[in-house]
Amino acid sequence: MALTDEAIAKIRSMIQRGELPPGSRLPPEPQLAAQMGLSRSGVREAVKALQLARVLVVRRGDGTYVTSLAPHLLLEGVGLAVELLQDDTLLEVMEVRRMLEPVATGTAALRMSDEDLDVLSRILDDMRDAADDHEKLIRFDTAFHRTVIAATGNETLTSLMDGLSSRTVRARVWRGLIESNSAHHTIDEHHAIYLALRARDQLLAQATALIHVNTSESWLRAVLAERPAAAQRGQGRVSR
Structure with a gap:
């Protein structure tokens, strides 16, 4: 194990054991290096790496x-890593979203406040006004979706879905550019989700969210399947 990796592992272990709880100050670099039996340069690089990891x-x-x-x-x-995924693995991201988002939406139906519902109502109005943009x-x-x-009150889930959405946003852009009527379909699907949430119907909220995610995933599968065929047609025209 490289010295930097060893230093990272030891600092993480100290955090996990509660020796360095959240908000606590690390010992000065010389003291920390001596405590871990490692070089100061290794500790310094480990701190830099853990700083990047927040x-x-x-x-x-x-x-x-x-x-x-x-x-x-x-x-x-997570969002940065997802952004680097190639188009074919974007389907895997959509599958993860399909596993998580409907259940989360059903949970939100039981926990969402009236204020949250009012926010969703205003967002829906904005979506209708922006149907051509x-x-x-x-x-x-x-x-x-973030609202x-x-x-749900689950910060871990919210942060994870934020990361996944950073890539799926592109799928929504493609859908809007390719399908002429996609804006109206998107608004209708969101309105159905909103009505289920307003009714505090957990199962209906879960079902409407699943329909929405499935629509996006099905479209994406069709687009990605079409790309190789389109490329082959283009090559055929060039060869002629």
């Missing part, structure tokens, strides 16, 4: 601290 934060002139370790910090990298529609679409997921 586990540690360096405050100039003050020291290095353990962050709050809140889900929105630790799962921040796909970029705005996508932004409101994303806000709608629903956040209503």
Whole structure:
């Protein structure tokens, strides 16, 4: 194991054991290196790596601290990683969304406040007004789903879905560009979800959310399946 990896593992272990709880200050670098039996350079690189992972934060002139370790910090990298996935693996992201989002929407039906429902109602109005502007529609679409997921009160789930949505937003853009009537379909599906949430009907909310995700996933499968065929047709025309 490289010295940096060993230092990372030891610092993580100290956090897991409660020796370095959230918000606590790490010992000075020389002391920490001696405590772990490692070189200062290895500890320094480990701190940099854990800082990028939002586990540690360096405050100039003050020291290095353990962050709050809140889900929105630790799962921040999910969105960055998902953005690097190739188009064929985007289907896997959609499958994960299909597994999580309907159940989360059903849970939200039981936990959503009247204020949250009012927010969704306003977002739906914005979506209707933006039906001819796909970029705005996508932004409101994303806000709608985030409001629903956040209503579950599960910060880990909210952070995870935020990361997954960073990539699925592109699928919504493609859908809007390719399907001429996609905006109206999207609004209708969101309206059905809203009505189920307003009725506090857990099963109906779950079902309407599943229909919405399935629609997006089915469209994406069709588009990705069409690309190789289109490429082959293009090559055939060139060869002639």
